[in-house]
Amino acid sequence: MSVSARHFRIGLTTKYTRLAVGSRGLPNAVRPLALNRQPVPIRRYSSIPPENETTSAQEKQISSDTFSESAKKTSTTPAAETSATDERKSPSAEPVNKTSSTEANGNTLGDGDGTACINGKENLTATTNEASTTDSETADRKTNAEFDSIPKNAARRFVSVRLGPLGSNVTRYGEFGPFFLRENCQCPLCLHPETKQRSVDTFSIHPAVNAKDIIYGPNVVEVLFSDEHKGLYPYSWLNSHVNLTTERKTFSAPFKFREFSSYNPDQDSYPEVEYSKVMSDDAALLAWLDEIYKWGFCFVKGVPVDPESTKALLERIAFIRHTHYGGFWDFTSDLTFKDTAYTTEFLGAHTDNTYFTDPARLQLFHLLSHTDGHGGASLLVDGFKAASIMRQENPKHCGVLAATKQPYHSSGNEDVCIQPAEQAPVFKIHPELSRLYQVRWNNYDRAAKRNWGLKEQNRWYNAARHFNNIIQRPGVEIWTQLQPGTALIFDNWRMLHGRSEFTGKRRMCGGYINNDDFISRYRLLKYGREKVIDNLGNLAYFKGNPNLLL
Structure with a gap:
């Protein structure tokens, strides 16, 4: 059964009876994952647009070469030169329709190319479409599988963002988790301008959301996400929330006093x-x-x-x-x-x-x-x-x-x-x-x-x-x-x-x-x-x- 596409605006709580899937296997309208799901193809995005891709009006003055040079400045490996998310492999042109049990345990949504859906056990894996069981315990397990759908290799897939405007003296880059960046978008749709409270429904965002494009303005960075939402981030916000380490180290700090x-x-x-x-x-x-x-x-x-x-x-x-x-x-x-x-x-x-x-x-x-x-x-x-x-x-x-x-x-x-x-x-x-x-x-x-x-x-x-x-x-x-x-x-x-x-x-x-x-x-x-x-x-x-x- 095919799934029709629907228009999607992130932050709205509208629920649909079907999950319409767009590029990269991301939803165009969000609802809780259903128990019986058709396999859908997944493809990866690079955070930096290819040179032959048309740039938006806002970034016409910034060539794709400039974006590539910006990415190279923070790259530590050749694989990072073309992607701000530090992905290690190029996507396959053809989706995988079946995965062995060994591969199923190792590949979660976004970990590799293929067709992904709930398999009713532990995570999102590539599988063929099978009729769902009516057993309540099995149904619960299938529903709970969505909680583990954030990619296992998330620690290697930070979004690298420059912390100052292009042409400024600030050339340092910061790393941000894509999901963290998406749920903390500072635009008026996602952050209430008066109450300063989060307006976006965090759990309506697809767990494998990623950055497709980054545009550097004089005061604000615009990030285009794979769910087509345009995130806005002032440089001051980025600098105060930059990820200093990918893993918190536990240590016994010396006993001190607050200032007095x-x-x-x-x-x-x-x-x-x-x-x-x-x-x-x-x-x-x-x-x-x-x-x-x-x-x-x-x-x-x-x-x-x-x-x-x-x-x-x-x-x-x-x-x-x-x-x-x-x-x-x-x-x-x-x-x-x-x-x-x-x-x-x-x-x-x-x-x-x-x-x-x-x-x-x-x-x-x-x-x-x-x-x-x-x-x-x-x-x-x-x-x-x-x-x-x-x-x-x-x-x-x-x-x-x-x-x-x-x-x-x-x-x-x-x-x-x-x-x-x-x-x-x-x-x-x-x-x-x-x-x-x-x-x-x-x-x-x-x-x-x-x-x-x-x-x-x-x-x-x-x-x-x-x-x-x-x-x-x-x-x-x-x-x-x-x-x-x-x-x-x-x-x-x-x-x-x-x-x-x-x-x-x-x-x-x-x-x-x-x-x-x-x-x-x-x-x-x-x-x-x-x-x-x-x-x-x-x-x-x-x-x-x-x-x-x-």
Whole structure:
């Protein structure tokens, strides 16, 4: 049975009852692979057009020889001189109608010339047309075969694209996977111009899609794909997404810290900003966030002594996070919530929200009043500084606190029993940057760990005792007495906080801000929207990479 051709526009979700196949065995209209399929011929494309082929109007001024010369510059083998996809063999003129079982196991769609369809076992291979079985299990296997239809030799078939306009000083080329390049097309059909979200249905793209032609404009590269879609890629996007290696190597990077500065308790003044400036000027707001990120905390002077003004100060950064304590707090030590923080007792250095899967990033306190009593000094301890001291004194203890996960909970109120989705270590290390970026320490909220051996217990308790000793040293403790009109904000992923015992009645207000909201605001103010978007997903270590703000 022959299959009629249909017009196809990639990115549309229209489904057809038949799969119409064009050149290279690629669909002109996409739908899930059917169970019974006629064999179709496959032929390869070169990414560089032959010299006798007519060029498009856009590239008339660029001869095919120029394209060939561009390809030669990045070629390491003679076989790569005529193709940006680094294909090793020339296509056969005649399709293969049958393949032996040995060949069938080795050839997937696009691996060789031939006629390809679902064979009902493992992958796309050349075969004769056979009636499909009605057995449900066999049908499932045939349907699942499409998941493995990306060519096995994909690692050898990158698309080589010049990273600067022709005639410019940029002569370097980058390698991109053809499917990756196709699904990340930057044209308005594939990427929504307002939301910046992907509009193309990734899984409607044929798994063996490839590049047929490349046109270099002054600002944008146009790639014509084998499904006839014209992909658009600004040079800035190509440079920030160039494939640096074909295979990620696993290695144990040295233990490092994200960028930070430690405050010396002997200094005469704290990091501080003025309320009026922060509320009226984005440059002052950025300076405030810089102080918080650099030092881990900052004081805000001149805050009107009322909850409304304090709430507005928090919302100058981002939305206030709601928890089981509510949104914006306005509280006294009345044990409304069954938590040690709502008492008058001494509070040792700790981080908040250890029992949340995602602890709040920023926390702000503003003392509105303290009557008929004294005490209640605020304590801050830099967790990064304490970890740095521990690494110098006993690196193995650092490793234990980074590797051993502990359970936490909040269960004081009858209607609340909160635990994180997974247990968490005291030191959280970024898995790709190998940098400490979060400290989770709260001896009040730590639950009893189950099913751990005696040696593991001893290692952890020894390391935890060491850390506890460090955070109580005078050289790392920062003590201050809060006053009405001065708000304190700090990084809850870095700074431990506490309080001395007090008498009398205190009224405090404040709130939390999420990590993602804080970092988003900070990155955009510091680097600008364009640079942040251009570096989405980029974890390369270079100065000015917005994603290094952890």
